[in-house]
Amino acid sequence: MNWTWFHKMGSPKWFYDITDKWMFWLGLASAVLLAVAMVWGLAFAPADYQQGNSYRIIFVHVPSAFLAQACYIMMAVAGAIGLIWKMKLADMAAKVSAPIGASFTILALLTGAIWGKPTWGTWWVWDARLTSMLLLLFLYFGYMALQSAFDNEATASKASSILALVGLVNIPIIKYSVEWWNTLHQPATLTLTERPAMATEMLIPLLLSIAAFYCFFTLVFLMRLRTEVLIRENRTNWVKKIVQPDV
């Protein structure tokens, strides 16, 4: 089998060139999707029969909670690829995704607190979902702290990838342990295996909003990754040509 495409995919220069064309369309798609999803969700979707208008924060809360978890998995998988196949690009991808994932985790926690005040009457409870999200945030912080503690980029990548993988094993353990310990949070809004219990007029803007968040995430991720490529490859000729075209 011909594996050259795999190696090509790992080449920073090839990656930088090909994503150059994607950036505009990704930016456009996330702007349009975000605008449509937010206006629809916040202004036109019907009010909830139980929670009134306060439920509308769902259109920010659920997508960010989705991404907070997906980003950790992506970070650990990229770290594993970097450890096993020693692909530079995978190491960089793992590194740049950590702060994005941490931001989405913070966003999910904050919107959750704002939602919790009118519905439960309190900003914070030691509920299973909330606690496991908080611990996910701590895992991100640990990863970033370890990443920045080393002077050598290669060592930092390897060490933090090991930590990300250890954390990946622990995420389900943490999730279920705190779930059995205490639960107040409402059950998952969306599951893959069951028909959604939500009204269609609410479901469509929610799905749109999830798509918008994913687009936005990809955009930010690629922007950070492209910058990281330029920083790490700063000794190569092709980077010099991009940064200083006249010299």
Place this chain on the structure above:
Amino acid sequence: MEINSKPSLWQSCVMVLKRDLRLALRNQSDLVNPLIFFVMVATLFPLGVTPDKEFLSQIATGIIWVAALLATLLSLDAMFRSDYDDGSLEQLLLSPYPLYLLVLAKVTSHWIVSGLLLTLLFPLLAIVLFLPWEGYPAMLASLLLGTPLLSLIGAIGAALTVGLKKGGVLLSLLILPLYIPVLIFGTGAVGAAINGTPYIGHLLWLGVFLVMAITLAPFAIAAALRVSIAG
């Protein structure tokens, strides 16, 4: 003696274990300080929260477990530090035996001098904090199952940070979130025992985690040591 005679795998693991235990016995401050810390934390709660007997007996489980967790954390940084400084860690990596088993021997010796001693000391704390009698067997069992877990998980963090000058605070940051399940099931078992409900389920979960950690953690520890030494 034959020229090619070298210790068998089992002998080499026992040698690592014996050496670490001997080092711990000779370096008594490292051995005793976490234990003193463990006992001192228990004094802070009656002074800081309330000396009320009723209230203390309610939170005794949590205090003992949190104190055990923090005391273990305190002893973790020393796990590979002196070996790293004097080069014997490098020799361990270069040895012909699987690093997996050698680090398991090192973790075992760490558990004997930290976790096992903490477990033996717990009745002292339990008495001064008025832990109900029904909780004693569950506390003993959960500590016996839980403290080796703390050593195994903590060793991953210690191995990751051994190459760094200021590894101590970073180590706690990395390891504390991973300790949460141990804390939850450990205190859960004692709580159930005090309430008179079956607590075997919690202990079984701790056992499952322990088996998982014995199987998987040495891989991570060995990989982390190789990264720290190479970097």
